[in-house]
Amino acid sequence: EAGVTQFPSHSVIEKGQTVTLRCDPISGHDNLYWYRRVMGKEIKFLLHFVKESKQDESGMPNNRFLAERTGGTYSTLKVQPAELEDSGVYFCASSQDLVRNEQFFGPGTRLTVL
Amino acid sequence: KNQVEQSPQSLIILEGKNCTLQCNYTVSPFSNLRWYKQDTGRGPVSLTIMTFSENTKSNGRYTATLDADTKQSSLHITASQLSDSASYICVVIAGSSYKLIFGSGTRLLVRP
Numbered sequence: 557e558a559g560v561t562q563f564p565s566h567s568v569i570e571k572g573q574t575v576t577l578r579c580d581p582i583s584g585h586d587n588l589y590w591y592r593r594v595m596g597k598e599i600k601f602l603l604h605f606v607k608e609s610k611q612d613e614s615g616m617p618n619n620r621f622l623a624e625r626t627g628g629t630y631s632t633l634k635v636q637p638a639e640l641e642d643s644g645v646y647f648c649a650s651s652q653d654l655v656r657n658e659q660f661f662g663p664g665t666r667l668t669v670l
Numbered sequence: 671k672n673q674v675e676q677s678p679q680s681l682i683i684l685e686g687k688n689c690t691l692q693c694n695y696t697v698s699p700f701s702n703l704r705w706y707k708q709d710t711g712r713g714p715v716s717l718t719i720m721t722f723s724e725n726t727k728s729n730g731r732y733t734a735t736l737d738a739d740t741k742q743s744s745l746h747i748t749a750s751q752l753s754d755s756a757s758y759i760c761v762v763i764a765g766s767s768y769k770l771i772f773g774s775g776t777r778l779l780v781r782p
């Protein structure tokens with residue numbers, strides 16, 4: 557069974573540009589999460605989808621971040637326009653249910669904003 | 671404020687030795703505690719999940735303990751191997767939430 561995949565693995569952009577990160581969860585997992593680790597800090601929650609619906613986006617830092625999950629399969633996280641402080645590693649995770657809520661993580665996308 | 675603190679920040683041990691990593695949390699109400707292993711360039715992988723009523727859980731050479739009264743957990747690694755070199759992250763879930771609250775991790779280096 558394929559795990560959670562993320563694309564790209566690395567992205568280097570200039571301040572003011574737009575970047576779109578993609579996450580493909582484990583097939584059949586309704587729950588999809590985005591997390592972020594900025595330099596020197598712990599991983600922090602960004603948002604949670606249940607199928608195509610945003611269940612909780614309380615961790616999104618500001619309105620330059622937009623997450624979508626059309627059709628309830630893969631998800632995208634767009635940053636527009638990117639700022640220097642957006643640099644970090646963005647992780648996606650998926651889980652089958654919310655009872656045990658065992659979350660499986662992707663390898664992350666390392667975003668560098670210059 | 672819900673927080674998870676880990677110590678030490680980093681640790682170097684020789685192959686074959688044992689080590690213990692610590693986690694203190696101030697998350698309330700408590701639901702469960704997880705230890706994750708994160709290899710460089712990879713996402714975190716779950717090692718153990720413990721609920722309030724569990725005070726120890728093993729996964730191979732990894733043994734996690736939980737003291738819900740003092741809000742402390744430890745991860746003990748026995749007979750370390752070079753492949754144990756990674757970051758070990760303590761994660762707590764509050765109440766009926768699905769949000770993971772992460773510690774900053776302990777970076778372990780096992781030397782031959």
